[in-house]
Amino acid sequence: xxxxxxxxxxxxxxxxxRLFKRAGYNLALAPRSYVPAVDDPxxxxxxxxxxxxxxxxxxxxxxxGITGYDWVLESGAQLVGPHESAGGAPPASGxxxxxxxxxxSPQAFAGTRLVGALVEAADLVYSKQSAATxxxxxxxxxxxxxxxxKDLNGKRVATELVRVTEHYxxxxxxxxxxxxxxxxxxxxxxxxxxDAIVDITxxxxxxxxxxxxxxxxxxxxxAKLVANPTAWQEPWKRRKIDNxxxxxxxxxxxxxxxxxxxxxxxxxxxxxxxxxxAMKGPTVSPIVSLPRRGTPRDRRRSxxxxxxxxxxxxxxxxAVETVADEKQVRDLIxxxxxxxxxxxxxxxxxxxxx
Numbered sequence: 001x002x003x004x005x006x007x008x009x010x011x012x013x014x015x016x017x018r019l020f021k022r023a024g025y026n027l028a029l030a031p032r033s034y035v036p037a038v039d040d041p042x043x044x045x046x047x048x049x050x051x052x053x054x055x056x057x058x059x060x061x062x063x064x065g066i067t068g069y070d071w072v073l074e075s076g077a078q079l080v081g082p083h084e085s086a087g088g089a090p091p092a093s094g095x096x097x098x099x100x101x102x103x104x105s106p107q108a109f110a111g112t113r114l115v116g117a118l119v120e121a122a123d124l125v126y127s128k129q130s131a132a133t134x135x136x137x138x139x140x141x142x143x144x145x146x147x148x149x150k151d152l153n154g155k156r157v158a159t160e161l162v163r164v165t166e167h168y169x170x171x172x173x174x175x176x177x178x179x180x181x182x183x184x185x186x187x188x189x190x191x192x193x194x195d196a197i198v199d200i201t202x203x204x205x206x207x208x209x210x211x212x213x214x215x216x217x218x219x220x221x222x223a224k225l226v227a228n229p230t231a232w233q234e235p236w237k238r239r240k241i242d243n244x245x246x247x248x249x250x251x252x253x254x255x256x257x258x259x260x261x262x263x264x265x266x267x268x269x270x271x272x273x274x275x276x277x278a279m280k281g282p283t284v285s286p287i288v289s290l291p292r293r294g295t296p297r298d299r300r301r302s303x304x305x306x307x308x309x310x311x312x313x314x315x316x317x318x319a320v321e322t323v324a325d326e327k328q329v330r331d332l333i334x335x336x337x338x339x340x341x342x343x344x345x346x347x348x349x350x351x352x353x354x
Contacts, residue, residue, distance in 0.1 A: 136219040
């Protein structure tokens with residue numbers, strides 16, 4: 001049995017391949033191919049535009065796939081949790097959430113659903129440039145008189161995210177605005193082809209380069225691993241998707257973290273431990289040195305006792321290991337050295353499984 005998995009082509013492709021590599025899956029793609037080879041005989045992968053993944057997963061052409069929360073909303077799919085039933089009736093109302101904001105609810109789009117239910121197997125917070133969410137923003141030329149969504153009455157708005165944008169405008173009471181689909185290069189369309197745009201950004205640098213300013217955040221989005229409800233009900237496929245989720249989440253959890261190992265004399269142990277961050281607490285183990293075979297040596301060290309000239313703290317020397325944020329380490333290591341830690345080793349992490 002094999003799991004049919006859709007992966008996003010385009011801007012998210014490289015970041016997705018890197019994530020799978022850290023999770024333990026090696027993907028290889030031949031030139032002009034959209035079918036990556038993977039070193040797992042139980043996976044069949046296919047590269048698609050992220051906009052299409054939700055539809056093909058919802059239709060059962062794919063068992064699961066990675067796409068953006070934005071494109072799930074745009075497809076109108078009913079997104080349900082892994083422990084919810086996907087077979088119930090869709091919500092009857094297309095009313096917006098009680099407190100509108102950039103965190104849209106899929107149920108607000110139920111009235112014009114294009115895709116059936118999708119199971120949200122995993123929330124994967126990563127993007128093209130960073131391990132963070134991206135934003136769809138309303139942007140206008142820097143010298144535009146538009147200061148808020150309410151100023152868009154009768155205006156023209158260009159975007160790839162048409163349905164979400166229409167819902168956003170309706171939620172803000174905008175009347176007479178014309179939302180036009182953009183095939184790309186949306187940032188160049190204002191002011192000559194549109195009064196405003198709704199485009200995706202991580203840092204805002206591309207918008208600034210095109211002399212645009214952000215007026216409001218329409219939607220915050222990140223990648224999600226979604227599954228077809230029928231595939232989710234099959235025990236083998238569900239277990240395979242679950243395994244994939246554990247490894248991908250573990251790889252994301254390890255991102256921007258490193259491991260630290262060090263040796264610490266007993267008399268300095270408390271001071272060192274006070275400096276160390278940890279997920280549940282540093283691992284501390286007594287150091288045991290075994291004598292070389294055939295040579296008489298002081299066997300006190302095999303019991304963790306100090307050798308001549310070493311501190312006479314309780315228990316001798318200890319090995320200490322922990323996990324820390326990579327950004328903290330450059331300040332932390334000198335502090336640890338001053339506190340008495342020795343033989344400090346920093347090493348990268350591929351996965352952290354809570």
